[in-house]
Amino acid sequence: MSEPNGNGTQPQLTAKDYKTDQEVRWCPGCGDYAILAALQGFMPELEIPKERIVFISGIGCAARFPYYMETYGMHSIHGRAPAIATGLSVSRPDLSVWVVTGDGDALSIGGNHLIHALRRNVNIKILLFNNEIYGLTKGQYSPTSPRGKVTKSTPMGSLDWPFNPISLAIGAEASFVARAIDTDRAQLTEVLRAAAAHKGSAFVEIFQNCNIFNDNAFDFVREDKENRIYLQHGEPVRFGPGGERGVRLRGDGSAEVFEGDGDALVWDAHHPEASPAFALSRLTRDTVGATPIGVFRDVERPVYDDLMDDQLRAASEQKEGELGALLAGGDTWTIS
Amino acid sequence: MAKQAKPVEQVDSVIVRFAGDSGDGMQLTGGRFTSETAVLGNDLSTLPDFPAEIRAPAGSLPGVSGFQVHFADHDILTPGDAPSVLVAMNPAALKTNLHDLPRGATLIVDQDTFTERNLVKAGYDANPLEDGTLDGYDVHTVPLTSMTLEATKDVEGVTKREAERAKNMFALGLMSWLYHRPTEQTVAFLERKFAKRPEIAETNKRAFHAGYAFGETTEDFAVSYEVKPAKLRPGTYRNITGNQALAFGLIAASVKSGLPLFLGAYPITPASSILEELARHKNFGVRTFQAEDEIAAVGAALGASFGGSLGVSTSAGPGVVLKSETVGLAVALELPLLILDIQRAGPSTGMPTKPEQADLLLVMFGRNSESPVPVLAASTPGQCFDAAVEAARIALKYRTPVYLLSDAYLANGSEPWLLPDVEAIPDIDAGFTTEAPPDGDFHPYVRDDDTLARPWAIPGTPGLEHRIGGLEKQDLSGNVSYDPENHDLMTRLRAQKIAGIASDIPELEVDDPDGAELLVLSWGGTYGPVAAGVRRVRGGGGKVAHAHLHYLNPFPRNTGEIVGAYDKVLIPEINLGQLRKLIRAEFLVDAAGFNLVRGLPFRASEVQEAIEAML
Numbered sequence: 001m002s003e004p005n006g007n008g009t010q011p012q013l014t015a016k017d018y019k020t021d022q023e024v025r026w027c028p029g030c031g032d033y034a035i036l037a038a039l040q041g042f043m044p045e046l047e048i049p050k051e052r053i054v055f056i057s058g059i060g061c062a063a064r065f066p067y068y069m070e071t072y073g074m075h076s077i078h079g080r081a082p083a084i085a086t087g088l089s090v091s092r093p094d095l096s097v098w099v100v101t102g103d104g105d106a107l108s109i110g111g112n113h114l115i116h117a118l119r120r121n122v123n124i125k126i127l128l129f130n131n132e133i134y135g136l137t138k139g140q141y142s143p144t145s146p147r148g149k150v151t152k153s154t155p156m157g158s159l160d161w162p163f164n165p166i167s168l169a170i171g172a173e174a175s176f177v178a179r180a181i182d183t184d185r186a187q188l189t190e191v192l193r194a195a196a197a198h199k200g201s202a203f204v205e206i207f208q209n210c211n212i213f214n215d216n217a218f219d220f221v222r223e224d225k226e227n228r229i230y231l232q233h234g235e236p237v238r239f240g241p242g243g244e245r246g247v248r249l250r251g252d253g254s255a256e257v258f259e260g261d262g263d264a265l266v267w268d269a270h271h272p273e274a275s276p277a278f279a280l281s282r283l284t285r286d287t288v289g290a291t292p293i294g295v296f297r298d299v300e301r302p303v304y305d306d307l308m309d310d311q312l313r314a315a316s317e318q319k320e321g322e323l324g325a326l327l328a329g330g331d332t333w334t335i336s
Numbered sequence: 337m338a339k340q341a342k343p344v345e346q347v348d349s350v351i352v353r354f355a356g357d358s359g360d361g362m363q364l365t366g367g368r369f370t371s372e373t374a375v376l377g378n379d380l381s382t383l384p385d386f387p388a389e390i391r392a393p394a395g396s397l398p399g400v401s402g403f404q405v406h407f408a409d410h411d412i413l414t415p416g417d418a419p420s421v422l423v424a425m426n427p428a429a430l431k432t433n434l435h436d437l438p439r440g441a442t443l444i445v446d447q448d449t450f451t452e453r454n455l456v457k458a459g460y461d462a463n464p465l466e467d468g469t470l471d472g473y474d475v476h477t478v479p480l481t482s483m484t485l486e487a488t489k490d491v492e493g494v495t496k497r498e499a500e501r502a503k504n505m506f507a508l509g510l511m512s513w514l515y516h517r518p519t520e521q522t523v524a525f526l527e528r529k530f531a532k533r534p535e536i537a538e539t540n541k542r543a544f545h546a547g548y549a550f551g552e553t554t555e556d557f558a559v560s561y562e563v564k565p566a567k568l569r570p571g572t573y574r575n576i577t578g579n580q581a582l583a584f585g586l587i588a589a590s591v592k593s594g595l596p597l598f599l600g601a602y603p604i605t606p607a608s609s610i611l612e613e614l615a616r617h618k619n620f621g622v623r624t625f626q627a628e629d630e631i632a633a634v635g636a637a638l639g640a641s642f643g644g645s646l647g648v649s650t651s652a653g654p655g656v657v658l659k660s661e662t663v664g665l666a667v668a669l670e671l672p673l674l675i676l677d678i679q680r681a682g683p684s685t686g687m688p689t690k691p692e693q694a695d696l697l698l699v700m701f702g703r704n705s706e707s708p709v710p711v712l713a714a715s716t717p718g719q720c721f722d723a724a725v726e727a728a729r730i731a732l733k734y735r736t737p738v739y740l741l742s743d744a745y746l747a748n749g750s751e752p753w754l755l756p757d758v759e760a761i762p763d764i765d766a767g768f769t770t771e772a773p774p775d776g777d778f779h780p781y782v783r784d785d786d787t788l789a790r791p792w793a794i795p796g797t798p799g800l801e802h803r804i805g806g807l808e809k810q811d812l813s814g815n816v817s818y819d820p821e822n823h824d825l826m827t828r829l830r831a832q833k834i835a836g837i838a839s840d841i842p843e844l845e846v847d848d849p850d851g852a853e854l855l856v857l858s859w860g861g862t863y864g865p866v867a868a869g870v871r872r873v874r875g876g877g878g879k880v881a882h883a884h885l886h887y888l889n890p891f892p893r894n895t896g897e898i899v900g901a902y903d904k905v906l907i908p909e910i911n912l913g914q915l916r917k918l919i920r921a922e923f924l925v926d927a928a929g930f931n932l933v934r935g936l937p938f939r940a941s942e943v944q945e946a947i948e949a950m951l
Contacts, residue, residue, distance in 0.1 A: 020803070022815065051798045056639070059806075066803050067816065072795040074642060075805025076635075077665050083632035087639030087647065088795075091598050091623055095643065095795055113635070116628035312618050321620035323591050324758045327584055331521065332574045332755070333375050335565075 015040040020070045031182035031208035038188045053096045056085045060102040061136045062129040079110025082117040085124045090305045099126040103144040115172035120304040121200035128205045133214035166281035169203040176202035177297040200303045220285045231294030236264035255279040257288045269298045343559045349408030351416035355433045356425030358401045361504040366403025372517035374575045377565030378407040382750045383415035388688045395457040400432045409564040413864040417939035427458035439472040446480035487546035493535040502543035509547025516562050576753040578717040578746030583613035585724025593764035596621045598640035600633035600649045605688040606744040607678040610650045630655035634662040641671045644794035648674040653695045666737035667707040668806050670790045673737040680744045681935035690935030691745035694911035699739040708834040711889040713741040715863035718753035735789045743861040745937045772799035781814040788833035844892040848881035855902035859885040869943025896923045
């Protein structure tokens with residue numbers, strides 16, 4: 001994490017300092033409000049001067065986010081935020097760069113940019129507001145909508161098999177993968193904190209309720225808290241009333257839920273292998289009626305931005321760039 | 337080398353074409369011959385011509401790779417229309433190039449490759465060396481391969497196959513003798529190139545010397561030729577390709593603006609060599625980012641621009657179309673961004689290694705809504721340097737994306753380049769806004785009175801935190817606005833800003849020594865052939881004026897006046913009339929077109945004929 005201004009006189013900021021004068025224009029009751037409040041509340045903890053924080057978004061309801069954050073920001077084009085943020089982050093390692101995106105933005109039109117930013121481990125924090133629907137275009141199914149979803153564009157039910165964003169991010173070599181719920185502010189803040197502390201790409205899926213076009217999509221964990229499988233590094237994975245249900249790995253590496261006593265998997269978010277995290281990501285509403293919340297994966301890997309800086313430094317140390325010498329390189333001849 | 341014992345003939349210019357299989361090293365051979373020629377002080381111009389396939393089947397027609405170099409004792413403008421000498425390394429090379437060779441020209445062939453099998457591959461029913469096909473040419477059949485093997489047989493540790501591959505150096509040696517080229521640099525080059533395998537260096541050197549000696553001793557070549565150095569402007573020169581000059585120009589713009597260069601690129605022919613060149617100069621703080629696709633490449637460049645870098649993306653037509661939405665965003669954001677389109681023949685994948693000028697209307701209009709973008713076009717390989725610096729200046733000063741057009745002909749072609757005085761290249765002031773206004777309220781869309789450019793406040797600047805985006809913005813404040821009158825105003829302001837650049841660029845110059853009635857108006861990479869065609873017409877007593885556009889949007893402020901001052905206007909283009917459409921629409925001038933879209937540069941003779949047909 002970066003140092004404050006350095007002069008030590010920076011006044012302590014509060015959530016209020018991160019609010020802009022713009023009227024927030026999400027639908028009343030939208031889950032985005034809770035996420036915005038959580039983020040504004042968390043920002044002061046970063047202890048980074050707000051002029052060094054940048055929010056970049058694509059297109060969609062979630063993408064309006066930068067307008068409401070009193071930092072630098074760019075509301076860009078559909079799906080491209082990870083690419084734009086990559087250019088900004090690698091050219092300005094002094095900045096804290098955040099991407100706000102949605103399930104259509106990140107996983108449909110911008111899928112390519114997302115997976116490549118993750119595999120490169122660019123130092124950006126990606127917050128994916130997943131509401132399993134296209135909201136801004138008024139209610140078409142999205143790449144995370146369950147198959148069979150009846151929407152305006154799928155009156156007989158959608159045919160698409162959905163993406164599991166956590167599985168996708170892990171498969172894309174992400175070094176940090178986590179999930180949170182819009183209304184669970186304490187846990188969301190905890191995940192944001194871990195994401196901010198992580199060096200490299202951090203991918204956070206946030207279950208976000210769209211009360212207009214896809215209300216109650218996440219009720220199985222949003223309302224029914226006993227279905228939340230909280231992942232705590234170093235703790236056995238247990239959930240349900242009194243922790244009566246546990247999660248363990250089968251011999252084939254897949255995860256299963258069991259009842260009662262028995263050895264639950266002790267969660268290791270820093271496991272060098274991605275397989276256990278992937279196995280847990282397969283525990284979903286559809287497979288076990290419950291799903292993990294928290295940090296799936298948090299491993300150290302060289303950060304793209306640093307690697308590029310290292311090359312620039314090494315090249316400059318070897319030979320300082322001198323324009324005249326560059327142009328006159330190779331065979332030259334003089335005419336008098 | 338030994339003294340020339342045979343008669344020497346003086347000639348003023350020569351066009352040599354090396355042609356062989358993709359694996360025969362013709363580009364290297366041509367490049368070395370060019371370097372020898374440059375050092376001798378001839379003016380020169382080169383044109384590599386290679387297939388998109390890396391190695392098409394050996395001996396096949398699609399696998400033929402060529403390199404043409406034109407050199408002279410006076411200043412020249414093109415790589416030449418028709419070779420005076422063709423070196424054909426196999427039957428396929430002969431077949432694909434012979435039609436360009438005028439009767440009487442010199443033809444050197446490797447007779448060892450004219451086997452039954454190779455003749456079939458090249459589609460010859462009979463051996464052209466024997467059936468009269470080559471009647472009227474000055475044919476030299478040389479057993480290049482076997483003499484190369486003979487000359488290198490004593491070198492240890494080299495396979496027959498490796499020795500055979502040195503035959504291009506035998507050919508180079510022979511040509512070096514024939515045209516009195518200096519040989520020291522080539523020997524030094526071979527030692528450098530094969531430093532890790534001295535036996536290969538030795539093989540190539542022996543083949544090179546053997547070729548030279550063969551020329552001296554064989555009776556087949558009765559005379560050799562000398563081309564005196566050209567009287568070029570005094571100064572230090574190097575040979576440079578268009579893409580190399582673009583890369584150097586971008587670095588120069590970075591140095592002169594003090595902004596770090598960020599290149600986002602995705603590999604694409606014929607633009608990739610800019611990425612490769614820039615990746616070698618990280619010591620200038622150049623960040624090269626090979627993105628996952630064309631869209632990410634330009635997106636990352638725009639992100640870097642937002643952060644205060646000189647953001648650049650390089651591509652060719654099929655990649656440029658993918659960048660359109662990001663360029664549109666840059667128009668709305670009013671951030672500097674450079675997009676280099678190295679045009680190639682299309683549509684779709686088209687002919688990737690061949691030049692064309694048909695992306696002009698794409699870069700002018702290929703975006704949704706009213707989204708004006710300045711467009712510049714480079715005219716020669718060396719001028720690519722100036723064009724890159726100028727495009728960067730406009731992008732930075734006016735906070736706008738800028739398209740710079742080049743093409744496959746300029747990209748790979750080369751010419752002697754007078755090294756610029758780096759001190760004399762003007763500084764470019766990025767003019768960041770660093771202080772909050774007295775009332776503390778920063779308005780990102782307040783405009784400069786002269787340029788209409790908006791302030792550029794980069795992240796990290798305290799007190800100037802602001803948000804920008806692709807939604808329409810309110811004048812001054814930059815807040816999201818759906819107000820109808822505001823949208824009309826912003827649309828006009830964006831258009832005015834770009835149109836106003838006309839007052840900040842040089843006027844169009846006309847070359848009209850004789851008071852002509854016909855103006856030839858060209859743009860971009862056709863400069864050389866068109867100027868050469870104009871010269872030929874004048875050489876024959878014809879009166880013709882010539883003007884060449886480096887700025888396509890906006891046009892130089894006197895363009896209308898100039899095109900209106902001539903009775904007739906001819907616009908030669910390697911497209912079906914794109915500039916002509918713009919000129920006619922803008923200035924109501926009934927311009928005629930000369931259009932050939934073959935994936936080839938114009939020949940000077942074709943331009944000459946087109947002009948003479950209008951006189």
